[in-house]
Amino acid sequence: MDALDTHPAEEPRESPLRAEHEALGASFTDFGGWLMPVRYTSDLAEHHAVRQAAGLFDISHMGEILVEGAAAGEFLDHALAGAISAVPVGKAKYTMILAPDGGIVDDLIVYRLQDEVFLVIANAGNRETVARELTHRVAGFDATVEDQSDDYALIALQGPAAERILGAVAGVSDQSPSLDGIRSYAWGSAFFEGEPLLIARTGYTGEDGFELLLPVGRAVALWRAVLAAGEPHGLVPAGLAARDTLRLEAGMPLYGHELSRDIVPAQAGLGRVIPPGKTGFVGAHEPRPDARVLIGLTAEGRRAGRAGYGVHRGDELVGEITSGALSPTLGHPVAMAFVEPSAADATDLTIDIRGTRIPASVAALPFYRRNS
Known part of the structure; x- marks a missing residue:
């Protein structure tokens, strides 16, 4: 297996929301090969807003990889650490893709969109690596792997007021199920200004909230609509600095810090991602008692x-x-x-x-x- 990408010196990629962030006064940093907002006003203010009301994050740097086919579930059971074929339609699962020796290539969230269709969300810096590994591992399975990251934007609305805010966003239609019917690690579908919108009750802050996936051409309109709906509720745009302190308080690992090719899941307290008795998948390994x-x-x-x-x-x-x-x-x-x-x-x-x-x-x- 190839080593993880090291991001050669080149211009970082830009989010489709770059101009929106600049207009809001954001400062930027290179993160995972992307130029992303690190803060808008104050790290502390943005952190507290998420804990007390809500924050809006641009996470369009994340990767979206579509896996579909009659054997898509069987393939993902082989390629990933979790029991992906057991995930019902409408649900999501936190899992990992491992190297043959058990080291963590990336941590992922997998959504089951249809019986034979799965969406894999990968970290920005590992997007190409994950897509390449899945493409390599799919050989022999009746399934296809397609990196669709450039076609979509991803926005996270996080905080105790998130459900009230999202329910007030103009332009959202044909939503199913209702927001209160979307439980943790589940998703619903809707349209925003006529384009498909996936609403997932997932996040990286330790708070209630949603991650909103839609075609890249509607990203600016949705960002503005959510900010407008959230203004009466204390919503603020939030950057990577607040996202990092929020996830740290919530004990959530960050790739390159708590997770890496040198770490196996059990070392990071994440042995649960591998179901008891599961064997035969890429990355099945012996315990490391002295690690x-x-x-x-x-x-x-x-x-x-x-x-x-x-x-x-x-x-x-x-x-x-x-x-x-x-x-x-x-x-x-x-x-x-x-x-x-x-x-x-x-x-x-x-x-x-x-x-x-x-x-x-x-x-x-x-x-x-x-x-x-």
Whole structure:
């Protein structure tokens, strides 16, 4: 298998909403080979808006890969870690595509659109890799793989007011089922200004919300319509910085931090993505009992450990932080880290923050859980 793409030096791709972000005063960053808004006003304000009302995210950098055919479900059972053929029409499943040795190539969400049609959502930086791997693995199955990423835009509406806001968006018609009938990891269909709109109750913030997929030509109109509907409810546009602190509080992994080709799912606390007894799929592997495991860490004060900072037990380096920040919601530092198994329950860990050892406590993930 080829190595993951390394994004050679070239101009980053642009979202179809680039001009909208500029008009809203966004600052940008290169993320996964895409030029994306990192913030509009304040990281903290955008984070708190999502926790208290709602935020609107452009996630058009994500990849959309269509898999269809009489053996599409059987093929995805072979190609991915989960039991995809068991997913009912109208539902979605979090899963992974693994390397032959069990390392994580990418984490994915798969939607079953019809009996023989599945939509695979991949991370931006791994889109070409996932499409290439699926195309390679489909040989011998009555199924096809088509990367349709350039044809679609994806917008995420997240927060406790998300359902009220989406219900007020002008231009949405023929929706089925109703929004309150779309449960977590399920989807419904509608039209927006005459174009198909997929409404999925999924997200990456730890809050209730929706991800909205539609043809790229209607992206600007939908973005504006959602912002207009959300103005009375406190909706704000939100960038990657807020998205990162939100997902960290919710204990959600980020590829390149908690997930990589060097990590197998069980190490990251995600062994559940592989159904008990499932064998014969690409990436089936033996356990790695001595491998580092992912834990949560909390600390007091205001100084937060960041990705790459060492985790120590006494004088011994026992791990490394993968993601860390001062939690805007909780008011204290939180982090995820890979540590030696013997340190996973330790009570005497410290984080090396630029030469200063800060005491840290092991904490269960997620750090934050919304009231449902």
